[in-house]
Amino acid sequence: MKKYIFSLIAVLALGLFYGCDQSDQAATDEIKIGVILGFTGPIESLTPTMASSAELAMKEVSDSGLLLGGVKVSSVRADSTCVDAGAATSAAERLVTSDNVAAIMGADCSGVTTAIANNVAVPNGVTIISPSATSPALTDIDDKGYFFRTAPSDARQGQVLAQVVMDRGINEVAVTFTNNDYGKGLSDSFVNAFKAMGGSVTAEVPHEDGKGDYSAEVSTLSASGAKEVAVLGYVDQGGRGIIQNSMETGAFNRFILADGMIGDSLIENVDGDLSGTFGTLPGSESEGANMFKSLASSNDIPGDGPFEPESYDAAALIMLAIQAGNSADRSSIAQNVMGVANAPGTEIFPGQLAKALEILKDGGEVNYQGATNVEFSDVGEASGSYKELEIGNGKFNTVSVR
Numbered sequence: 001m002k003k004y005i006f007s008l009i010a011v012l013a014l015g016l017f018y019g020c021d022q023s024d025q026a027a028t029d030e031i032k033i034g035v036i037l038g039f040t041g042p043i044e045s046l047t048p049t050m051a052s053s054a055e056l057a058m059k060e061v062s063d064s065g066l067l068l069g070g071v072k073v074s075s076v077r078a079d080s081t082c083v084d085a086g087a088a089t090s091a092a093e094r095l096v097t098s099d100n101v102a103a104i105m106g107a108d109c110s111g112v113t114t115a116i117a118n119n120v121a122v123p124n125g126v127t128i129i130s131p132s133a134t135s136p137a138l139t140d141i142d143d144k145g146y147f148f149r150t151a152p153s154d155a156r157q158g159q160v161l162a163q164v165v166m167d168r169g170i171n172e173v174a175v176t177f178t179n180n181d182y183g184k185g186l187s188d189s190f191v192n193a194f195k196a197m198g199g200s201v202t203a204e205v206p207h208e209d210g211k212g213d214y215s216a217e218v219s220t221l222s223a224s225g226a227k228e229v230a231v232l233g234y235v236d237q238g239g240r241g242i243i244q245n246s247m248e249t250g251a252f253n254r255f256i257l258a259d260g261m262i263g264d265s266l267i268e269n270v271d272g273d274l275s276g277t278f279g280t281l282p283g284s285e286s287e288g289a290n291m292f293k294s295l296a297s298s299n300d301i302p303g304d305g306p307f308e309p310e311s312y313d314a315a316a317l318i319m320l321a322i323q324a325g326n327s328a329d330r331s332s333i334a335q336n337v338m339g340v341a342n343a344p345g346t347e348i349f350p351g352q353l354a355k356a357l358e359i360l361k362d363g364g365e366v367n368y369q370g371a372t373n374v375e376f377s378d379v380g381e382a383s384g385s386y387k388e389l390e391i392g393n394g395k396f397n398t399v400s401v402r
Contacts, residue, residue, distance in 0.1 A: 029072060036095060042236050043236055122142070187232050203223075257279025281306055348369060
């Protein structure tokens with residue numbers, strides 16, 4: 001009888017402990033993951049399917065019934081705006097304090113991601129995995145082991161894009177970039193690499209997003225004498241404005257693009273023929289990429305859109321880290337991300353999250369390859385690969401993978 005009473009007291013005490021610890025959701029029947037992306041702002045046409053891709057991974061895990069013995073996962077969306085650090089920080093604070101998320105999938109743009117990591121995620125011990133924040137400056141933030149990204153740094157994209165340009169026989173360009181962390185970091189990487197390869201840069205012109213007229217910037221670019229222009233901006237605002245004005249004035253008729261400019265909305269919303277325009281976007285034609293595309297397309301998601309695979313992988317890593325640590329405690333998640341992302345272990349691809357959860361439940365190890373061949377560096381960054389894309393027949397087509 002005494003043993004029974006002691007056990008009952010222990011159970012009640014354990015329940016009270018979990019009820020008071022808001023960071024440990026393993027004691028509940030639902031785990032919340034924040035999805036913070038720019039649902040408004042300069043890449044708003046890209047983020048809906050990024051969010052849906054992350055939520056596809058959550059559904060896959062919930063439907064399996066294998067996470068922590070049957071816990072479901074739900075998404076809590078928040079708007080980063082992509083460009084307003086204050087608004088993004090406030091939105092992330094609500095996710096962490098009011099919504100009590102276990103971790104965050106996001107953010108998208110580099111400046112707001114830096115703000116969220118420094119002001120919210122790291123101080124509160126919350127893991128944040130970005131699918132698309134690519135500024136080289138993020139490599140050096142003091143993240144205490146809480147920040148990861150499934151898209152590679154622009155330190156590499158700049159080099160890849162420069163090589164693509166040189167391989168096409170172009171040795172002189174003008175450059176315009178969105179005037180923020182992302183644009184400046186990518187422009188520096190591209191310009192330095194292009195010059196090192198023997199190329200010439202005739203002008204480097206920053207532009208602000210949200211303007212109604214970009215004729216001054218286009219005039220400066222055109223006056224530099226270059227026949228080609230690299231537009232390192234955002235597809236739904238400034239970058240598109242630069243291209244539209246260039247087309248209208250005849251200043252340029254072909255454009256060199258980086259990842260923030262790749263999206264169907266560019267083709268749909270610019271008046272004129274963009275055939276021959278080319279650029280780079282993180283991605284591959286790997287087994288995992290093809291598996292994700294098949295899985296996504298069966299769930300009304302394109303599957304090869306910008307940062308969709310990276311979003312699926314970011315969410316998947318969070319949930320596998322939860323299973324590996326047998327807890328949704330925030331600190332446990334951070335401690336287990338690297339272990340599930342890298343070797344050793346059974347390779348896991350999209351559509352195989354139930355298999356991974358089963359292996360981890362039984363004490364085994366997984367090496368999550370996912371849709372993007374995930375392999376984290378010692379600072380939690382993906383090396384990744386890039387697609388070389390070109391517009392033809394009214395759409396972006398893959399030319400090569402680098």
